Amino acid sequence: MPLIVSSVPRVIVTGASGLLGRAVYKVFREGGYDVVGTAFTRAKDGLERLDLTDFEAVTKFVSEQKSQLIIHCAAERRPDVAERDNAAALKLNVQSSEHLARAAQQAGSAFIYISTDYVFDGTSPPYNVDDKPNPLQFYGRSKYEGEVAIQNVNPNAIILRVPILYGEVEYNAESAVNILLDVVRDKNKKTNMDDVQVRFPTHVEDVGRVLKQIADRITIEQKQVSGVYHYSAKEQFTKYGICEVIAKADGSDISHITRITEAPKEPVASRPNNAQLSTTRLEQEKFDVSHVKFEQWWKDIIKSSAKKDTGSEEVLEKLDMILVAMMDLVDEYTALQESCGKLLNGAFFNLAQAKYAIGPSRLTQYQYDLRMQSSAIIETNEADAETTFTLERKKPTANKPSSVTTEKKNTDSLRQRTNRGKTEDETTKENDPPVVQSEAGASKPTETKKSERKGPIEDPLNWFGVLVPTPLRTAQTEFRQGLNTMVALANVARRLNELCNKYDKLQRSR
Numbered sequence: 138m139p140l141i142v143s144s145v146p147r148v149i150v151t152g153a154s155g156l157l158g159r160a161v162y163k164v165f166r167e168g169g170y171d172v173v174g175t176a177f178t179r180a181k182d183g184l185e186r187l188d189l190t191d192f193e194a195v196t197k198f199v200s201e202q203k204s205q206l207i208i209h210c211a212a213e214r215r216p217d218v219a220e221r222d223n224a225a226a227l228k229l230n231v232q233s234s235e236h237l238a239r240a241a242q243q244a245g246s247a248f249i250y251i252s253t254d255y256v257f258d259g260t261s262p263p264y265n266v267d268d269k270p271n272p273l274q275f276y277g278r279s280k281y282e283g284e285v286a287i288q289n290v291n292p293n294a295i296i297l298r299v300p301i302l303y304g305e306v307e308y309n310a311e312s313a314v315n316i317l318l319d320v321v322r323d324k325n326k327k328t329n330m331d332d333v334q335v336r337f338p339t340h341v342e343d344v345g346r347v348l349k350q351i352a353d354r355i356t357i358e359q360k361q362v363s364g365v366y367h368y369s370a371k372e373q374f375t376k377y378g379i380c381e382v383i384a385k386a387d388g389s390d391i392s393h394i395t396r397i398t399e400a401p402k403e404p405v406a407s408r409p410n411n412a413q414l415s416t417t418r419l420e421q422e423k424f425d426v427s428h429v430k431f432e433q434w435w436k437d438i439i440k441s442s443a444k445k446d447t448g449s450e451e452v453l454e455k456l457d458m459i460l461v462a463m464m465d466l467v468d469e470y471t472a473l474q475e476s477c478g479k480l481l482n483g484a485f486f487n488l489a490q491a492k493y494a495i496g497p498s499r500l501t502q503y504q505y506d507l508r509m510q511s512s513a514i515i516e517t518n519e520a521d522a523e524t525t526f527t528l529e530r531k532k533p534t535a536n537k538p539s540s541v542t543t544e545k546k547n548t549d550s551l552r553q554r555t556n557r558g559k560t561e562d563e564t565t566k567e568n569d570p571p572v573v574q575s576e577a578g579a580s581k582p583t584e585t586k587k588s589e590r591k592g593p594i595e596d597p598l599n600w601f602g603v604l605v606p607t608p609l610r611t612a613q614t615e616f617r618q619g620l621n622t623m624v625a626l627a628n629v630a631r632r633l634n635e636l637c638n639k640y641d642k643l644q645r646s647r
């Protein structure tokens with residue numbers, strides 16, 4: 138099938154949740170490609186979940202995506218794991234790779250298979266692309282078998298062999314290089330470290346950039362690229378040497394790490410002594426093979442993560458402080474709620490006691506006015522917790538509500554303003570409408586000019602003057618205190634709400 142051509146080239150990256158795949162995905166996205174990343178157990182943040190061992194699903198996915206290129210990064214790349222479960226390693230590294238390469242061929246997509254320097258035995262470096270592989274361990278064999286299988290079904294496939302990788306990780310053990318930072322920092326653990334076998338640690342984003350140049354050549358320049366390529370950084374280190382570089386960048390001492398200068402006699406999952414990959418073919422074909430400087434990268438990453446740690450520590454401290462303040466407020470709220478409940482229950486109990494003493498109609502009026510006062514307090518408090526209020530009464534009737542307005546003032550409490558400087562009798566005379574008895578026995582305030590006067594209304598109880606029984610007075614006091622407590626409660630709730638918002642905002646900024 139002819140290769141697919143379109144204006145914005147689409148590329149599928151398998152293993153886009155892994156160490157290399159993440160970097161490749163990023164480089165291609167930033168490079169203007171339409172990238173579809175696939176993952177398996179970590180399929181999140183826009184990655185497609187695709188089990189590469191499910192051949193039917195793979196065929197369907199590849200034919201639907203119509204990509205111009207597939208970069209196959211997914212693999213079992215842990216030598217010890219591959220050694221323990223040969224069948225699983227073969228299934229992913231060989232059979233799935235073969236199936237994917239075939240599906241790519243059928244769909245007209247170019248195909249790149251990522252392989253490893255472990256296909257060589259490490260006895261005669263540097264290795265060129267046509268040197269004969271001779272893997273020492275099962276992992277290397279499975280990757281090499283993968284190479285052979287994909288070339289059989291897809292002769293135009295590209296194989297890019299790379300050495301040990303490092304870069305930004307989700308956790309240090311993700312990379313055989315980054316994990317040495319943990320070793321360097323773990324002063325309590327005595328560790329032996331090999332100072333014989335040579336490694337060429339290569340940054341994952343450098344690999345991504347080389348892959349993008351190959352992709353550009355295929356999709357933009359429309360040139361034929363196929364066969365085996367090698368890419369590697371050129372700085373060489375032993376594992377002990379890597380620890381030294383990291384320790385220097387970290388300002389750490391490595392006296393807990395012992396340098397081992399003799400090659401192991403019976404290595405487990407043997408590693409090649411020096412499998413240096415020659416980048417000659419890439420260079421001959423005018424690809425840029427430059428790379429980041431190993432020591433500088435470590436200095437930069439340690440510096441920037443130290444900054445991040447300090448930043449996040451400060452934020453954590455702030456979050457802790459907010460949490461403590463919130464817990465205090467919750468305690469305050471609970472206590473206020475309890476006392477509010479007690480006061481209002483008491484008020485209702487006393488009201489019930491007083492019911493017969495003042496008659497149901499007066500009681501209704503009284504209860505009504507108290508309710509209006511409470512809603513005024515609550516409404517006002519919502520707008521401004523420091524607000525106090527004035528009640529205005531137009532026509533106080535048994536069944537018709539008084540109108541209520543609020544007024545912002547940081548002044549005395551309602552109770553103080555109501556009766557300040559007056560005796561109970563004076564207050565009653567001045568403000569209370571006379572009460573007449575209706576035929577049905579219900580009492581209602583008469584409508585007088587005075588009663589229509591606007592201005593702060595007084596306690597409705599004062600209308601009843603000396604007739605007011607003690608339980609009603611107690612109810613009144615309890616109501617007032619209950620309402621004040623409600624103001625305080627609403628205040629606490631508002632402060633709590635503010636802190637919650639602050640907490641959320643800080644959390645999001647981390």
Ligand SMILES: NC(=O)c1ccc[n+]([C@@H]2O[C@H](COP(=O)([O-])OP(=O)(O)OC[C@H]3O[C@@H](n4cnc5c(N)ncnc54)[C@H](OP(=O)(O)O)[C@@H]3O)[C@@H](O)[C@H]2O)c1
Binds near residue numbers: 178229
């Ligand atoms: N790391 C090195 O030092 C190194 C050195 C030389 C060559 N290489 C080669 O570079 C390539 C990338 O290695 P890496 O270090 O990035 O590997 P990695 O971090 O272990 O990532 C492996 C990837 O494979 C995916 N995967 C595993 N099983 C899958 C399945 N059944 N179906 C679909 N996806 C599956 C994983 O997805 P989930 O995590 O979502 O499950 C993950 O994205 C491999 O070909 C490896 O052989 C690596």
